[in-house]
Amino acid sequence: MRQLFTVLLFGWSCLIWSQDDFEIIFQTANEAYSAGDYAEAIAGYESILEDRMHFESEYNLGNAYYKMRDWGSAILHYERAAQLSPSNPDVRTNLILANAQIKDRIESLPSNGILDIWDRIVAPGRFKLWMIIMAFGWILGFGALAWRVWETRLENRRILGTSAAALLSLGLITMLLAWSTSQRIESSKSAIITVSETPIRNEPGTNGMTLFMLHEGTKVTVMERQGEHWEVQLANGNTGWISSSDLTEI
């Protein structure tokens, strides 16, 4: 036990130390941004995000790229920030402004009723919510059953049994939702076009017919990967193959 505690304390100390270190870099990058030195700010934020995930750094990096008029990179980092904090109003505002700067205007497919509602339920941003509700229902449900084992009064046993059934049902339903959301996350990776212009072809490789051209900043969904060529789908339903070097996954 003492050894375990020592290991945990050491790990926490390392974490605290590194967080402080990153915070210094973060503040330095913020100062560079405020001074208008966006290139230095970008270098600072990217050093933090090299092997870590941090909402404020992603958001600020998007801002720095926006100021550099690098719309594709700005949208990429705003989208990443939105994945970390989907409801943050600043991210949504800046994302709208950045998307207004890009060249491609793509109309989304019209809503298709129940499927559209299901898509909203299992949207990637909902995974954390479903996990929390599942943990709540699952643990409290089994906790009620565990308590019921020790309860001797019949009335209390009945209440605990009913509560456990309800909570476990809630846990099972949200477990399915969390699983569906996880599948959605795994299956539909989004990406941002990071080159000024790229052709979308009808087959992998460079010999296929060019179906249409996409421009920097456009968001696509990656459907399939074949080596260096990925099949992508636009919001309007159009699909095609693109070179993987022309886009970056969110």
Place this chain on the structure above:
Amino acid sequence: MQFRCNKSAVLTLCFMLFCGLAWSQEALEVSVNRNPVQTGEQIQLTFTLKNITRKIDAPKINGLKFLGGPSTSNSTSWVNGSRSSESSYTYSYQVTSKSDITVPGYELKGSQGILKSASFIIRVQERNQQQQRGNKGDLGTVACIIETSSRNVHVGEPIVVNFKIFNRANNLDVRKFNIPETPGFWKETVETPDPRWEPQIIAGKRYNVANVRTMVLFPQQTGTLTIEGFDLVGYMRTSFFDGQNVTASADPVKISVSPLPEPIPSNYLGSFGQLRVNAQQSERACKTNEAITLDLTFTGEGNLKFIQEPELAWPGEFEIFDPEVIDRIKVTEKGESGTRTFRYVVIPRAPGNYILPMPTGKWFNWRKEAYSDLTSPALKLEVTRNESDGGGQVNYNSKTDVQVLNQDIQYIHTEWTGPCLPKSRTNNRSRDAAGILAFGPMLLGASLWLRRRRERDQLDPKGARKRKARAAVRKGLQEAKQLVNDPSAFYPALGAALENYLLAKLEWNASQLQREALVGALQAHVPDLHARWSELLQALDMARYAPGQVEVPTSMLATSEALINETEKAWNA
């Protein structure tokens, strides 16, 4: 009485009738009511069938646009036993060609063979080549005339236009007339009673004249504007049974519209024959937050409806409501005149002496062909504090919509708040879910295990005591072992562990623990070992109070463990 018929006389009469009918010649004629014509004029083509009955459809003729018809008439007459009939089909066309139009000959199959009308040419003249009939020297029987008050005006200067029908016949039935559209003009129609014929002598001839419409036109664009298309369709009765269609078209009237003299003032108000403004306030003095009205009345000649709400620089302490626009404008044969009043409701919010703003600007006087200033005397308003407001001044701030001048992204987040976790920790969804899922059943399993153990202990109290004693001595010996290097703490700890063990085995309370009773109980349960227990307990007592006289802690710990093991075996047996 017997009627006697002379057969030969009857036959003679029939022969004569037959011959009379046979002698009536069939014919087809085509005629036009006007030749030469002008482009845009309406003409009528009449197909006359003599002694034959056929239906004539309107033919297509190059250069003519079919408008309507047919208008038909039939007549039959007997002359000296000879029957003759005549049918006419009249179609209306509009001349669309600027060159002469050839009306081809038409063929019709009659009882006596093929009937063919003669071909003829309709001469088309340019409008300016035809004699202008504005002098009314030769109006013909029926004429349409567009009379204008002026043909050379400036932009915005009104023209009074009368659309008149001149008619020498008393029996003209006006069936339809078209009042033309007036592109390029703002049009105001003069409300007049129903038109009626009034006699008028023109060039020594008596005409019946009807003014069918009067309009006041305000030219809105420069250049030559044309008023055309005043056409008439009527029916003139020539006898009790007969008559003919008549048409007439007015000559187009060209209006030359001149631009306003340059430079046009920036505060130009419009083009008027006369314009002035009067201001009238309901109160010369009032209290704060009391409403007064200010009437700005524009009076003049011209299109007063063009006067827009003046831009006034109101004091900032005034609350102004949108003005009510009151028009008293008359449109008569002389033109348009009247007043337009802007009635403002003004609420001063702060005390003071104010000068009410008056409209200013320049207007074009078409009579003088020059710009005139619009001026009006300034009005004053004295506003005193309203004590009924509780003695305090009501702060008034006029509010306007905030105009977005620029858009930019939200600023960076300067606070380090969120977690900064390695990316490797972010893809553990399955592990997190498995942990949550496993925790619940583990909790239930632990609960069931504890419950079952408790039930087992209740069924086997002896075994429960044994386990309790074992747990107690195991815990005590473990603690003592950790204190083996500290004899002053070791011996009390070991003594306490052994005492707790024996209390658990004997199910005694701590108050029952006395050395004599303990030795007696051990002799009863483990007669072979009670002497060794007594020796060990005595050695521990010695060690607590005389540490130098006993064996070392490690050997005493080993002795204790061995004795406990032997006691367990002997006690069970």
